[in-house]
Amino acid sequence: MRRLWLLFAQVATICLALLLIVSTLKPEWVNKFSSFGKSAHLTSSTIPMLEAPINTVAPGSYRDAAKRAMPSVVNIFTTKEVKRAKNPLYNDPLFRRFFGQNPNPPPEKQSSLGSGVIVSANGYVITNNHVVNSADEIDVVLTDGRKAIAKVVGTDPETDLALIKIDLPDLPAITLGHIEKASVGDVVLAIGNPFGVGQTITMGIISALARNHLDINTFENFIQTDAAINPGNSGGALIDTNGNLIGINSAIFSQNGGSLGIGFAIPVSTVKSVMDGIMANGHVIRGWIGVEPQDVTPELAENFGVKENAGTLIAGVIRSGPADRAGVKPGDILVKVNDTQVTDRVAMMNLIAQLPPDQKAKLTFLRKGKTLTLDVLIGTRQPQPVSTTNDDDEDGAK
Incomplete structure (x- = not known):
């Protein structure tokens, strides 16, 4: 019995020595052997898993609309030179003596970014006027990585739109909706x-x-x-x-x-x-009659005996303008342009702007409680500078 125990002890010692040598020289053999049982267990059918079909589209997805339109939308980068203000210290002769006689600092380059939409395969891109206004250089970058320098075709500050053009082939134009x-x-x-x-x-x-x-x-x-x-x-x-x-x-x-x-x-x-x-x-042509309109407030409506949304008050008339020549007077209330009812100042401006210049239009007014219809020869509106103030200009432009 003692001999068997000694034989077992010698075999166990030899096995442990071999394991120590293998783990030292070939550890990957030990790791592979130890993970074999686990891998077999994890990939067995005891853990059922479901996998969605590859072509499944999430309900309510707008991927098709995005795929159609995104190539037509471009990034726009603009740069312009801006004059920097003169340093007031140059007014001091002593300062100029030590720092030179040139009081004008070099211009500073400013950059901005925006977006645009390709509306024609010929290279026409529509964007906002404030994106490209006064820019010295306009760079357009497409979604496919192509770049081009754009030139301005025309602008319309009064609607904040600008049309620019790039010279690249195979441009993806967007489809205009309704x-x-x-x-x-x-x-x-x-x-x-x-x-x-x-x-x-x-x-x-x-x-x-x-x-x-x-x-x-x-x-x-x-x-x-x-x-x-x-x-x-x-x-x-x-x-x-x-x-x-x-x-x-x-x-x-x-x-x-x-x-x-x-x-x-x-x-x-x-x-x-x-x-x-x-x-x-090259620009947008709009109709003009040369008046200063004003919305009819509840107080004015009561004074003039009219409904609040039944026209716009003519607060001023440009001398020798189309309205003045036709007999329009301050205090008149414009209620119709041709056969379209005028509800407020904005509606009046839009209606007048749509009229073709050098053609007559029938304008219906209320004057001292009586209805008056005048034929006005429509003039051409000159583009007005866009302002953020509340000061009205001709025809109520802001």
Whole structure:
């Protein structure tokens, strides 16, 4: 018995010595052997797993709309030279004696970013006027990585739109939609380059249509949306769920510079009208009659004996202008342009702007309680500088 025990002890000692040598020289053999049982256990049929089909599309996905529209949206980078203010210390002769006689500092280069939408395979890109205004150089970058320098074809500051052109082949033009078929509550997608992070798409709904009285542009007919629009999105696309363009992102209401869920886009109907005007004449031609309109407040409505939304008050008339020559007087209330009812100042401006110059239009007024119809020969409106103040100019431009 003692001999068997000694034999067992010798075999066990030899096995332990071999294990020590193998673990030292070939540790991977030990790891492979120790994990064999675990692997067999984990891949057994005791843990059933389900895997979705590769072609499964998530319900409610807008990937097809995004895929159609995103290649048409470009990033726009602009640079311009800005003169720096003269250092007031140069007014001191002693300072000039030690630091030189040149008081004019070199100009400073400023850069900004925005977005644009390719509207024609010929290279025409629509964007916001404030994106390219006064830029010395405009660089356009496509989603496929191609770059081009753009030139300005024409601008319309009063709607904050600009048409630029790039020279590249095989450009993916977007499909223009029909804003007249859109309704509040429709899902929309905003595409742009917010804060310069790269092309981004956000989702929301149409919160309101025909928004005006915002004092953003002279002529306003905004689509309001809660799709996130941030700095850098300006000039980008607002599309429907089919990938069709219904607006150009233009402005946001914000107290901190970021999206608060109140964004505004210029409707595609205005975009098409502006593009047609720029392509035909180099600028947009609008009608003008030379008056200063004013909304009819409840107090004015009571004084004039009219309803509050039944026209616009003519507060002033430009001397020798179309309205003055036709006999329009301050204090008249314009209630109709041809056969279209005027509800307020903005409606009047839009109606007059749509009239072709050098043609007569029938304008219906209330004067001292009596209805008066005058034939006015429409003039041509000169582009007005865009201002953020509340000072009215001719025809109520802001």
